[in-house]
Amino acid sequence: MSADTPVFLAACRREPVPYTPIWIMRQAGRYLPEYREVRAKVSFETLTRTPELAAEVTLQPLRRFALDAAILFSDIMTPLQGMGIDLTFEPGPVVRAPIRTRSAVEALRTLEPERDVPFVLESIRLIRAAAPRGVPLIGFAGGPFTLFCYLVGGRPSKEFEAARAFLYAEPEAATALLDRLADAMAAYLAAQAAAGAQALMLFESWGGLLAPPQFERFALRAARRTLAALRGCSVPLIYYLNQGSALLSQLAPMEADVIGLDWRTPLGTARRILGPDKAVQGNLDPAALFAPPEVLAAEAERVLREAGGAPGHIFNLGHGIWPHADPEAVARLVDVVHERSARRTGT
Amino acid sequence: MSADTPVFLAACRREPVPYTPIWIMRQAGRYLPEYREVRAKVSFETLTRTPELAAEVTLQPLRRFALDAAILFSDIMTPLQGMGIDLTFEPGPVVRAPIRTRSAVEALRTLEPERDVPFVLESIRLIRAAAPRGVPLIGFAGGPFTLFCYLVGGRPSKEFEAARAFLYAEPEAATALLDRLADAMAAYLAAQAAAGAQALMLFESWGGLLAPPQFERFALRAARRTLAALRGCSVPLIYYLNQGSALLSQLAPMEADVIGLDWRTPLGTARRILGPDKAVQGNLDPAALFAPPEVLAAEAERVLREAGGAPGHIFNLGHGIWPHADPEAVARLVDVVHERSARRTGT
Numbered sequence: 001m002s003a004d005t006p007v008f009l010a011a012c013r014r015e016p017v018p019y020t021p022i023w024i025m026r027q028a029g030r031y032l033p034e035y036r037e038v039r040a041k042v043s044f045e046t047l048t049r050t051p052e053l054a055a056e057v058t059l060q061p062l063r064r065f066a067l068d069a070a071i072l073f074s075d076i077m078t079p080l081q082g083m084g085i086d087l088t089f090e091p092g093p094v095v096r097a098p099i100r101t102r103s104a105v106e107a108l109r110t111l112e113p114e115r116d117v118p119f120v121l122e123s124i125r126l127i128r129a130a131a132p133r134g135v136p137l138i139g140f141a142g143g144p145f146t147l148f149c150y151l152v153g154g155r156p157s158k159e160f161e162a163a164r165a166f167l168y169a170e171p172e173a174a175t176a177l178l179d180r181l182a183d184a185m186a187a188y189l190a191a192q193a194a195a196g197a198q199a200l201m202l203f204e205s206w207g208g209l210l211a212p213p214q215f216e217r218f219a220l221r222a223a224r225r226t227l228a229a230l231r232g233c234s235v236p237l238i239y240y241l242n243q244g245s246a247l248l249s250q251l252a253p254m255e256a257d258v259i260g261l262d263w264r265t266p267l268g269t270a271r272r273i274l275g276p277d278k279a280v281q282g283n284l285d286p287a288a289l290f291a292p293p294e295v296l297a298a299e300a301e302r303v304l305r306e307a308g309g310a311p312g313h314i315f316n317l318g319h320g321i322w323p324h325a326d327p328e329a330v331a332r333l334v335d336v337v338h339e340r341s342a343r344r345t346g347t
Numbered sequence: 348m349s350a351d352t353p354v355f356l357a358a359c360r361r362e363p364v365p366y367t368p369i370w371i372m373r374q375a376g377r378y379l380p381e382y383r384e385v386r387a388k389v390s391f392e393t394l395t396r397t398p399e400l401a402a403e404v405t406l407q408p409l410r411r412f413a414l415d416a417a418i419l420f421s422d423i424m425t426p427l428q429g430m431g432i433d434l435t436f437e438p439g440p441v442v443r444a445p446i447r448t449r450s451a452v453e454a455l456r457t458l459e460p461e462r463d464v465p466f467v468l469e470s471i472r473l474i475r476a477a478a479p480r481g482v483p484l485i486g487f488a489g490g491p492f493t494l495f496c497y498l499v500g501g502r503p504s505k506e507f508e509a510a511r512a513f514l515y516a517e518p519e520a521a522t523a524l525l526d527r528l529a530d531a532m533a534a535y536l537a538a539q540a541a542a543g544a545q546a547l548m549l550f551e552s553w554g555g556l557l558a559p560p561q562f563e564r565f566a567l568r569a570a571r572r573t574l575a576a577l578r579g580c581s582v583p584l585i586y587y588l589n590q591g592s593a594l595l596s597q598l599a600p601m602e603a604d605v606i607g608l609d610w611r612t613p614l615g616t617a618r619r620i621l622g623p624d625k626a627v628q629g630n631l632d633p634a635a636l637f638a639p640p641e642v643l644a645a646e647a648e649r650v651l652r653e654a655g656g657a658p659g660h661i662f663n664l665g666h667g668i669w670p671h672a673d674p675e676a677v678a679r680l681v682d683v684v685h686e687r688s689a690r691r692t693g694t
Contacts, residue, residue, distance in 0.1 A: 165637035166637075210611070245592035266593070324508070
């Protein structure tokens with residue numbers, strides 16, 4: 001890699017790196033006392049809509065830990081408010097009028113990021129101005145099917161029955177809604193890149209609820225529509241899929257540079273199935289942060305070993321960090337990943 | 348098969364059958380108006396503890412549909428009350444004093460089914476006396492790790508963080524608790540078989556939350572302990588695992604006759620990995636019941652095709668039927684599975 005390419009971006013492109021980079025899903029979050037201090041003063045929604053505060057909490061974990069990337073503090077539902085969705089956080093997202101008809105789909109406004117979510121773009125500019133050199137900023141959006149789950153269901157749910165039934169009962173209306181969401185998220189992510197985001201990530205938290213044919217027809221098709229529209233952005237694209245163990249072979253042809261996976265899919269299996277053109281991101285069990293230090297180190301080492309080496313691997317948890325995790329364990333994890341992967345790469 | 352062996356039992360043993368048998372997880376449940384009528388008069392807990400009522404709701408779906416098996420109406424948490432756990436249903440199970448120390452594990456009473464859950468055994472006797480000939484009764488218990496999730500966590504949760512953290516933080520205490528649960532469920536299932544249950548099923552709803560090494564060390568080890576203790580019972584043993592796509596190869600050596608799988612694991616893949624000594628049970632997406640009739644039929648046909656033929660396949664949903672499913676769709680599904688599988692077997 002060129003000497004001034006950040007390690008995280010080089011790893012996304014499967015270029016040689018001196019060590020395995022690491023960042024952590026929800027690294028700006030409730031497990032940090034300084035985050036809880038900010039949240040004690042403002043609501044979650046205010047935090048996402050106030051650039052100075054969103055930038056502050058985005059930067060908080062970088063002051064504590066030698067993380068290799070920052071990720072914008074926001075919520076996957078935030079841009080939907082810009083599309084005319086009446087949404088509250090209680091604390092999970094609740095949609096006052098769930099979308100279950102073709103006419104409700106047609107009534108959605110087209111997202112225009114500069115008009116509808118200027119505060120997100122301003123957050124990105126503030127973070128870029130203040131982030132340490134060598135620590136790129138990741139912008140993100142929800143996967144179209146994951147957003148669909150909340151919009152059709154109306155509120156968080158374990159099984160998202162309403163959304164999954166809607167795919168079978170009204171496949172045309174479902175496809176129309178997924179297309180609208182895919183296009184909106186493409187515009188949203190492109191605007192984030194234009195504002196300074198140096199990598200873009202699509203979070204598909206609920207795609208793994210679908211059987212393979214439904215995943216292909218609905219979730220994957222929509223995600224690929226988003227990613228295809230971002231081909232012109234010259235930043236790495238990351239697709240994270242939760243519960244995706246049965247769906248790996250379907251991800252191989254995706255237009256993403258990096259596939260992020262949960263803690264249940266061994267990364268060696270994933271790399272074999274995904275092929276040499278994809279980097280992988282993950283996938284330590286978030287529960288492992290509760291292990292004694294030597295067990296945590298052994299688990300991190302196992303993930304590094306399964307990933308098969310530093311180029312093309314970005315270390316992360318397999319899912320967001322839990323609110324009651326100990327920041328000291330995170331500090332140890334970051335050090336262990338850097339030290340042991342540097343030893344493995346022989347530098 | 349012998350002419351008087353019920354089709355369901357023959358399929359469990361991978362013997363030739365004239366058609367693919369079908370039953371449905373939670374077939375006695377809220378989607379049936381006659382069930383809701385009973386529930387309007389008594390609490391869920393009273394229903395599980397009153398043999399006449401438990402037998403009545405167990406038999407209700409058999410009056411409507413040509414199902415090939417009955418399953419005892421009960422709850423996986425029911426026997427834990429007999430072990431001294433203070434438990435309420437709100438409606439999900441809530442454990443007043445979650446178990447998080449070695450001493451709390453030691454304080455658990457040993458389950459003695461005849462003393463602690465006589466009403467379950469009496470329910471089984473009543474059902475057996477009234478069930479149609481050729482429709483065997485399945486007894487069941489929760490998988491040790493699934494019970495562990497509720498006991499350590501205290502209440503239902505999406506991620507069961509407390510239980511999963513406990514495995515890393517206190518592996519010895521966790522193992523002790525899993526062993527106690529494994530032994531209790533073995534005693535519970537053996538008593539059900541003695542009372543007349545003709546097949547026994549272990550529901551591992553949350554085992555698929557674990558990464559493969561943790562699954563092996565904790566959930567699978569405990570489940571195998573239960574199944575090994577049942578070797579003497581001459582009834583088929585079924586192990587159902589939810590979210591198990593990444594764990595299939597670990598299930599191959601299990602002492603179970605049948606592996607039940609959720610809707611995300613293609614049955615063809617499963618049979619290839621599990622080998623010829625296992626029957627498979629499943630795995631239509633519960634959401635497919637909301638499709639138009641011709642789509643539902645095509646989806647059922649797809650499952651039959653993936654399963655690769657009638658011997659060694661028991662048709663089921665991949666998870667429990669949803670409360671707002673239409674009983675008419677269930678009637679259509681049962682007919683379609685019987686007709687199309689009979690055509691496929693050429694009888």
